[in-house]
Structure formats: C-alpha cells, structure tokens
Amino acid sequence: MERWHGTAEVPQDFGPSVVTIGVFDGVHRGHREVVRTAVAKGRELGLPTVVLTFDPHPSEIVRPGSHPPLLTTQRHRAELLAAEGVDAVLVLPFSLDMSRWSPEEFVRTVLVEALHARAVVVGANFRFGHRAAGDAAALEYAGGRYGFEVVPISLKGPGGPEGLSRSEPSAEPTRVIKAASDNRFSSTRVRALIAGGVVAEASVMLGRPHRVEGVVVRGDQRGRELGYPTANVETVPFAAIPSDGVYAGWLITDVDKPEKSFRHPAAISIGTNPTFDGTERRVEAYALDRDDLDLYGTHVAVEFAARIRDTLKFDSVEALLDRMADDCKVAREITDEAA
Template sequence: MQRWHGLEAVPTDWGHCVVTIGVFDGVHRGHAAIIGQAVDLAAERGVPSALITFVPHPSEVVRPGSHPPVLTSIVRRAELVEALGVDVFLALPFTLEFSQLPPDEFVHRALVERLHASAVVVGQNFRFGHKAAGDVETLGRLGRTFGFTAHGVPLVAHGDTPLSATFVRSSVRAGDLRAAAEVLGRPHRVDGVVERGDQRGRELGYPTANLRTEQWACVPADGVYAGRVVRLDEWGRTLDAPPLGIAAISVGTNPTFEVRQRRVEAYVLDFEGDLYGENVGVEFVERLRGMVKFESVDALIEQMAADVEQTRAVMAGGPGRG
C-alpha cells in the first residue's frame, strides 16, 4: 500500500481510482464495511482504491480543545486499512483553511483535480465541507457534474446501536473492553514507548513496562486488565512476530504508594528482558478489577499474584471478574 501525506503527494500521472473518505479512527467493523465496498468497487472497475483520512482530528481544528480520545494512531490506522485491501492511504492535514472549503471546492480540489475519482464511497451519515454543509446527496449531485458516482453505505449496527468510534471510546473509558472489542473486531490497543519508572514493580517481584502514550491516546478506565503486549518497529508498525506475551496491565495512579501521575504499566508474564526505549502495543482484553489502595505492601503483592493468575485464566479463555 502506498502512503501519501497531503494532496501534493499525489503523482502527476495518477489515473482514475475509487475513493473512500472518513476519519476512520479505530477502523471498526462499520468502517470495514465502507472500506470493503470501496475496495470491491475498485476491483470491479479495474482501478486502485484510495482512502482519505485527516490529521489531526477535525474537531480539534473546528473546536479547539475538543479533540476526542484517539483509538488508533495514524500509523496503526494505515496498517489496519492496508489489511482490508486499500491501495493508497492519503492523510490530509486538516487545517483551519481546509475546514473552510465549501463542499464543491473540496470535491473539485481533492477528488477531481488530484485523485481523478471515478467513484466515491462513504457512510450514509457522511458530512463534509465548511460547517458540514455537504452530505451524500450533495456528493451525488457533484458527482453528476464532475463525472463520478457516489455511494452511501448503510451503517452497520449492533442491535439497535450503529457501530461508531464514539461508542468504542465510551466503552474503553468505562473499562468495558469486551464491548469495545465487539465493535472493533479485535482488542483495543494503546501504543507507546517503554520508559523508566520508579522501579517499584521490580522491587515487588513484578517488573512492569511503563508506557509513555501519545497525547490523545484512548486509555481505559483506571483498573487492572488482562491482555497482551506486542512489539512495534521504530515507526510504530506492528512487527510480524509473536506477541511478547500475555500481560497483567495496571492503569491509574497507584494509590497504595500515593503516586499522582496516571500510568499504563504492563507486567508481561514469563518474560525476561529489557524493554526500555522499545515501541510496544498494549492490547486490553478484559478488566479484572478496579484500582484499590491497599493497607500494606504485602496485601498488594498478594493481590498482584492473584491478578496474574486471573490474567492467565482470562487469556486461556476462562472467566474474568470485571
């Protein structure tokens, strides 16, 4: 898959393609349905498929300070859509100037002049242009003018609830990782760099990898979780290698030691080695319990041992405690 940043990266000899547009944060099952339709239509027409996404999240530009928690970094997003068969991943810088483009100008500048779209596939709730003035009907009208077909894909629902990144974010921040995984089609993952902590876990017999996360990463609610840790390369891409291992993961401030900084710490079971400075992804599978202040270090160690055994049970397919 080709990765382009900005419209100026589109080759001057670029031919026709089928385009799909969206933030696609999380690349959940609803997104996959839209992207899959674009990929299939491109194959039918014998042209490449191109996906347009935006950085940063448009809400941060339109309403500064409102950036939602991010489910997937731009690198992870590209990785996930590549697995769905997309040929080109185009990240457009979403600036204030860009946000003020009327719908027809966005279509002409991006879809017609640069990408030569023969078809555009979007979710049926798609909005675009200044003040979200454009919708699927607008896209169809402009398509008839500029020579492309517009396709609005019905939203995928779980029961009566349409699948959405908003729902996933709410589930993750509430600690309901099972619900999040149901929509995502995989466990929620938080990526980052392992940095040195206060070494307290090592002193207690449970050395943890302290994760420095990205600014807007969607970190689960405080508590202890069962999951796994995977290795990433220097660019944040998932390495084609087995996971480092299953992990008992702590999210929170560690009230027993009156630590104020909120942290993500993963104890990788049966792992020996130094991860400092490594890029890793922490996958959250199930919440085991909330964050608790223990009366003594011994009580904490006893609970940590129980957390590890519960992690083994959950990751082997047994019950968790929630």
C-alpha cells in the same frame, strides 16, 4: 500500500480511482464495511482504492481543545486499512483554511483533480465542506457533474437506519450493517466504552482488542522490586486510555518493527498506584512470567482483552502481592481463552 501526506504527494499520473472518505479512527467494524465496499467497487471497476483521511482530527481545528481520544495512531490505522486491501491512503493535513473550503472546492481539488475519482464510497451520514454544508446528496449531485458514482453506506442502530432517508436518491440501494447488541457502530460509542473500562464490549465493536501505543520510560521500578517488572508506557498524545483498573491483555514489543515484534500475554494496571500514594496516572503492563525484557526506549503497544477489577489501595505490600498473583492468574486464563 502507498501512503501520501497531502495532495502534492499523489503521483501526477495517478488515477482514476475509487475513493472512500472519513477519519476512520479505530477502523471499527462499521468502518471496515465501508472500506470493504470501496475495495470491492475498485476491483469491479479494475481501479485502485484510496482511503482519504485527515490529520489532525478536524474537530481540533474547528473547535480547539475538543480533540477526541484517539482509538488508533495514524500508523496503526494505515496497517488496519492495508489489511482490508486498500491500495493507498491519502492523509490530508487538516487546517483552518481547509475547514473553510466549500463542498464544491473539496470535491474539485481532492476528488477530481488529485484522485480522479470514478466512484466515492461514504457513510450515509457523511458531511463535508465549510460548516458541514455538504452531505451525501450534495456529493451525488457533484458526482453527476464530474462523472463519479456515489455509494452511500448506512449504519443501523436501535432507532433504525441513520443517514440517507428512503426518499433521498442514491447510486444504489443503501447497504445496512448492524452492530453487536443492536448498537450503532460509532467511534464515539467505542470511546465511551473504553472510558468506562468496558474494553470487552469495545473489542466487539472494533472487531479486535483496543490498543494504546507509546514508548517505555523509567518509572519507580517498584514492580521489579516486587517481582513483577512492568513496562511503564508513555502513551502517544490524545490516546484513548481505559478507566483506572487492572486488565487482562497483551504487551506487544517493538510494535514499530514487525520483524521483531512479539505479543506477550500481560496483566495491565492503569492508575496512580494508591498503595504507594502515587499521584501520576500511568499505564503499566507486566508480561506474564517474563522478568528478562529490556524495553526502555522501545515502542510498544498494550492491548486490552477484559477488565479484571478496580484499582484498590491495599493495607500492606503483602496484601498487594497476593492480589497481584491472583490478577496474573485471571489474566492468563483470559488471554489463553482468547488465543
């Protein structure tokens, strides 16, 4: 899969193409339905499929300080999109100037001149252009002018279809997808579940375990002294980190080197280590039954399967060790079942 940063990197002879647009943070099940529709449309037309996304998150530019917690890094997002059959990802460097583009300027500059779109697949609640002035109906109007088809996709939740109403025009009947437990697929909802530590339900909406990534740095090395050496992960900026607690999941080593990467069942602690009066919030993962991993300075990922318990302050190290042994047993049961 090709990856371009800005329209200047798109080959001059590229196109025509099928395009889908969005931040796609998390590449959750709703996102994947949109992307799969675009890929199917591309195959139908014999054209490559391009995902058009943005970095940094537009909200940080439009409303500084409002950057949402991120469910995926750009690299992981690209990997997930490639797995769906996408041919290329165009990452637009979102800026204040770009935020002021009119819907017409966005369509002409990116969809028409850079990507030569023949079809555009978007969520039916898609908005674009200065002050979100453009919507799916405006995109369809532009499509009629520039010669591309618009395929809107609707997410259905407890309140019924959102986005295009039945009275609004569309290039084809709006597709409807329904989330688990009748909840709308939404990156915002997934973030809320993760913030509350409800990682198992977040996994259902994502279609895979939630992941945070970062570099392993030196901590207090107390875990090694206690017989549970942990990887102290300095997570990437804005990562969506679950609430404090102990979790079952996986530690993925060398995540940036697929040929070396390995997925270890793990017990994961998030918090300040109150038993030792810690003050710094950390993400620490213990690869079950492994005390021989040298991970300092390497890029790892931590995936969350289920929450085991809240963070607790123990009266003694012995009580902590007893509970850690129980935690590891539960983590092993959960990860074995997931496998």
